Amino acid sequence: MSIGIVGGGIIGLSIAFELVERGRTDITVYDRDPTQGAGLVAAGMLAPTAEAGFGEEVLQDLMSESMRRWPSFAERVEARTGTPIAYRTDGTLLVALTADDQAEVDRLIGFYHRAGRPIEPLSGRALRELEPLLAPRVRGGARAPGDHQVDPRRLLRALRMLPVRFEARDVVDLSTLQDDVIIVANGIGAAALTGLPVRPVKGQLLRLRGAEPLLRHVVRGIAAGRDVYLVPRADGELIVGATEEERGADRTVTAGGLLDLLRPAADLLPGVAELVLSETLAGLRPSTPDNAPVIDRLESPPVIVAAGHHRNGVLLAPATAAAVAETVIDGATNIDITAFRAGRFT
Amino acid sequence: MSIGIVGGGIIGLSIAFELVERGRTDITVYDRDPTQGAGLVAAGMLAPTAEAGFGEEVLQDLMSESMRRWPSFAERVEARTGTPIAYRTDGTLLVALTADDQAEVDRLIGFYHRAGRPIEPLSGRALRELEPLLAPRVRGGARAPGDHQVDPRRLLRALRMLPVRFEARDVVDLSTLQDDVIIVANGIGAAALTGLPVRPVKGQLLRLRGAEPLLRHVVRGIAAGRDVYLVPRADGELIVGATEEERGADRTVTAGGLLDLLRPAADLLPGVAELVLSETLAGLRPSTPDNAPVIDRLESPPVIVAAGHHRNGVLLAPATAAAVAETVIDGATNIDITAFRAGRFT
Numbered sequence: 001m002s003i004g005i006v007g008g009g010i011i012g013l014s015i016a017f018e019l020v021e022r023g024r025t026d027i028t029v030y031d032r033d034p035t036q037g038a039g040l041v042a043a044g045m046l047a048p049t050a051e052a053g054f055g056e057e058v059l060q061d062l063m064s065e066s067m068r069r070w071p072s073f074a075e076r077v078e079a080r081t082g083t084p085i086a087y088r089t090d091g092t093l094l095v096a097l098t099a100d101d102q103a104e105v106d107r108l109i110g111f112y113h114r115a116g117r118p119i120e121p122l123s124g125r126a127l128r129e130l131e132p133l134l135a136p137r138v139r140g141g142a143r144a145p146g147d148h149q150v151d152p153r154r155l156l157r158a159l160r161m162l163p164v165r166f167e168a169r170d171v172v173d174l175s176t177l178q179d180d181v182i183i184v185a186n187g188i189g190a191a192a193l194t195g196l197p198v199r200p201v202k203g204q205l206l207r208l209r210g211a212e213p214l215l216r217h218v219v220r221g222i223a224a225g226r227d228v229y230l231v232p233r234a235d236g237e238l239i240v241g242a243t244e245e246e247r248g249a250d251r252t253v254t255a256g257g258l259l260d261l262l263r264p265a266a267d268l269l270p271g272v273a274e275l276v277l278s279e280t281l282a283g284l285r286p287s288t289p290d291n292a293p294v295i296d297r298l299e300s301p302p303v304i305v306a307a308g309h310h311r312n313g314v315l316l317a318p319a320t321a322a323a324v325a326e327t328v329i330d331g332a333t334n335i336d337i338t339a340f341r342a343g344r345f346t
Numbered sequence: 347m348s349i350g351i352v353g354g355g356i357i358g359l360s361i362a363f364e365l366v367e368r369g370r371t372d373i374t375v376y377d378r379d380p381t382q383g384a385g386l387v388a389a390g391m392l393a394p395t396a397e398a399g400f401g402e403e404v405l406q407d408l409m410s411e412s413m414r415r416w417p418s419f420a421e422r423v424e425a426r427t428g429t430p431i432a433y434r435t436d437g438t439l440l441v442a443l444t445a446d447d448q449a450e451v452d453r454l455i456g457f458y459h460r461a462g463r464p465i466e467p468l469s470g471r472a473l474r475e476l477e478p479l480l481a482p483r484v485r486g487g488a489r490a491p492g493d494h495q496v497d498p499r500r501l502l503r504a505l506r507m508l509p510v511r512f513e514a515r516d517v518v519d520l521s522t523l524q525d526d527v528i529i530v531a532n533g534i535g536a537a538a539l540t541g542l543p544v545r546p547v548k549g550q551l552l553r554l555r556g557a558e559p560l561l562r563h564v565v566r567g568i569a570a571g572r573d574v575y576l577v578p579r580a581d582g583e584l585i586v587g588a589t590e591e592e593r594g595a596d597r598t599v600t601a602g603g604l605l606d607l608l609r610p611a612a613d614l615l616p617g618v619a620e621l622v623l624s625e626t627l628a629g630l631r632p633s634t635p636d637n638a639p640v641i642d643r644l645e646s647p648p649v650i651v652a653a654g655h656h657r658n659g660v661l662l663a664p665a666t667a668a669a670v671a672e673t674v675i676d677g678a679t680n681i682d683i684t685a686f687r688a689g690r691f692t
Binding site: 206208240252253254255256258259262263265266272273274275276277280 | 552554586598599600601602604605608609611612618619620621622623626
């Protein structure tokens with residue numbers, strides 16, 4: 001049985017990985033330009049982010065399932081590809097600058113509680129003991145010891161080592177593919193191939209560089225109402241992300257995007273001002289009307305689709321990939337994906 | 347008589363130009379990397395900027411002399427090189443965001459008056475009539491109809507067309523040059539060659555791009571105490587400059603530099619947020635202890651030096667170049683450069 005996967009990003013390659021893990025060898029991944037995937041502008045924070053709105057509970061269940069799978073997924077990816085993906089388990093911090101920001105952190109703390117995830121409220125002073133370079137006026141926050149982290153670029157680099165065929169091809173017509181099974185996992189490209197309502201949500205992200213890391217923890221910060229995450233890498237790089245903009249398929253880096261990231265970053269961590277700009281990026285997250293993914297077997301076109309993971313593609317990759325691989329091989333999966341059917345949009 | 351010019355930036359090449367204009371042909375310009383000159387991070391605002399401190403009057407006199415020469419200089423450069431340099435005479439605006447910023451503009455208005463330069467105070471409303479996209483809360487400002495503008499990149503491109511020899515060489519020892527006359531005009535590099543106290547003052551600058559120009563005038567803005575200039579180009583580019591940082595020979599673009607430019611730019615002209623980042627730059631201005639240039643014939647080493655023009659190299663290029671060319675050819679110049687002797691630092 002030959003399997004064709006349209007899309008060589010985090011989701012497509014994770015599916016390829018789980019198929020390879022299950023002994024499949026006849027796999028082709030179609031992607032004209034794998035450098036354009038949403039994963040390349042992801043920070044790799046593995047934290048629950050589903051909030052009020054579409055089925056907090058069902059999306060949270062899939063996130064929990066996927067987070068549970070992440071340690072084994074990371075270990076198996078590294079073992080099979082021989083490539084480290086910088087999986088870290090040292091938890092994240094929520095950090096609020098003002099009293100209003102603290103109210104938002106309190107809301108997030110409630111969300112962690114409802115999701116049954118560990119969360120420990122911390123004073124500003126306690127936060128500064130953990131991270132001495134946080135701004136003196138940081139009001140408070142919390143520690144989420146169960147939130148993990150991976151480097152999405154390293155993950156992609158690892159998955160590119162898989163023993164599958166990579167075909168640099170932009171699939172515009174599924175009938176041109178000869179594979180016995182076709183999996184559509186090309187993010188925003190899934191809209192054109194399947195008719196599903198997957199739209200681009202732009203995200204801008206910066207990479208800064210300093211001699212020494214300014215932080216030990218990943219920080220999810222809120223400063224004067226502006227969200228930002230700060231992801232330190234061991235080599236002194238600090239990733240600052242990410243905007244969320246409804247601008248269609250626009251990949252430009254804008255002055256407003258830079259301001260929206262740098263302002264809260266420097267407010268929370270003044271040392272950011274001294275860091276050197278090393279890269280600016282803009283990517284397109286594939287999002288659905290309810291911002292939850294579609295993971296389903298379609299009748300027309302006759303494909304399996306896994307797309308629309310919005311900001312959660314890295315987090316949801318292990319569960320999505322296992323569900324799809326099981327569906328391909330066994331015709332069904334034990335992972336509960338009933339809430340993620342395409343039919344909810346028709 | 348062979349002439350060697352060390353330094354292929356705005357000052358060095360302007361001197362070469364005035365020598366060529368006076369019939370000299372045996373000219374060599376030494377510069378290992380002309381893309382590193384301070385002129386490449388200049389905005390090209392031809393406005394008086396000498397303020398209280400070192401001899402406002404004498405530096406202002408040289409600026410006035412140079413501004414008087416600019417129209418002819420521009421015309422002759424374009425005629426000789428066949429290359430347009432985007433010389434514009436439509437004046438600049440001073441724009442203040444807050445009441446405190448207005449006080450600073452009032453101080454600048456006083457400076458224009460003392461310098462005998464035209465300046466017309468304007469209300470916020472009058473400014474917005476001239477520039478409808480300025481922020482509604484802009485408090486006031488002024489119009490300086492006598493301030494002109496040139497594109498420093500185009501000027502450099504034009505001057506590179508001169509019929510002189512360009513030698514890509516880093517001159518570290520003047521005794522290796524065989525020329526009859528040697529002119530040292532290599533900015534911060536003049537310190538090592540002459541012992542003069544020329545230090546680097548870092549400037550960061552951004553280029554943004556939009557479909558249409560947001561401004562018709564060059565704007566010198568002050569927003570919550572932060573200075574910024576906004577230079578629109580006809581093709582929709584907007585130059586935002588420039589920081590002034592004492593950081594030695596550091597050419598990095600930093601998060602703090604971006605913030606220092608983008609914050610006042612977006613405060614004064616909200617449409618900036620929508621513009622696309624097209625380039626970030628950092629350059630090193632050559633500055634002396636009094637931030638005025640050295641234009642002088644030295645005894646030891648036996649060279650003519652023209653360096654240390656700080657933020658005013660583009661503005662001062664015509665007067666400096668004429669003074670040096672006359673000194674080379676006639677042994678003296680009618681331009682009063684007595685205040686700019688090297689001896690003032692010993």
